[in-house]
Amino acid sequence: xxxxxxxxxxxxxxxxxxxxxxxxxxxxxxxxxxxxxxxxxxxxxxxxxxxxxxxxxxxxxxxxxxxxxxxxxxxxxxxxxxxxxxxxxxxxxxxxxxxxxxxxxxxxxxxxxxxxxxxxxxxxxxxxxxxxxxxxxxxxxxxx
Numbered sequence: 490x491x492x493x494x495x496x497x498x499x500x501x502x503x504x505x506x507x508x509x510x511x512x513x514x515x516x517x518x519x520x521x522x523x524x525x526x527x528x529x530x531x532x533x534x535x536x537x538x539x540x541x542x543x544x545x546x547x548x549x550x551x552x553x554x555x556x557x558x559x560x561x562x563x564x565x566x567x568x569x570x571x572x573x574x575x576x577x578x579x580x581x582x583x584x585x586x587x588x589x590x591x592x593x594x595x596x597x598x599x600x601x602x603x604x605x606x607x608x609x610x611x612x613x614x615x616x617x618x619x620x621x622x623x624x625x626x627x628x629x630x631x632x633x
Contacts, residue, residue, distance in 0.1 A: 492536065499539045499551060506535040522546065585625065588618035 492500045506512050512530040519528045519539060524546025529538040541551060592615030599608025 494548070496543045496548075497541055499541070499548070500536060501539075502534070502536045504535055506530065506537055507532050512537065522551075525551075585618050585622045589615055589622065592616075592618055 492502050494500075506515075509532045512532050515537065516528045516530055519525050524542045524544075525539060526542060527538075527540040530536070531538075539551065541548075592611050592613075594611070596608050596611025596615060599605065599611055
């Protein structure tokens with residue numbers, strides 16, 4: 490949905506723009522379009538700001554591409570292009586999250602079976618993946 494439009498500046502909002510991966514795909518595509526000068530996304534609120542040269546790019550073409558139908562087609566195309574189907578809830582987990590889950594399960598198994606070494610190693614694995622997770626999302630986690 491178009492939130493604001495001035496010559497050379499367009500802001501749209503949409504639920505699918507809250508996905509960082511999807512937002513990055515759209516940003517990289519738009520930056521390769523002739524006339525697009527700058528693209529900024531905010532996944533927190535699901536918005537996309539496009540700064541463009543109105544002499545090189547007609548706003549109608551930009552509106553057409555950024556319409557909901559085109560964004561949905563783009564999302565489906567990228568999944569099909571990569572040979573992916575919609576994943577189950579477990580396969581959707583990211584590798585870092587899977588590592589944390591594995592570490593937690595191994596640590597709990599060590600507790601249940603009274604094996605202190607297994608419990609400690611599971612805890613160490615969990616902490617390693619947790620620190621990688623915190624580092625990866627440090628900008629999201631920090632208060633501003």
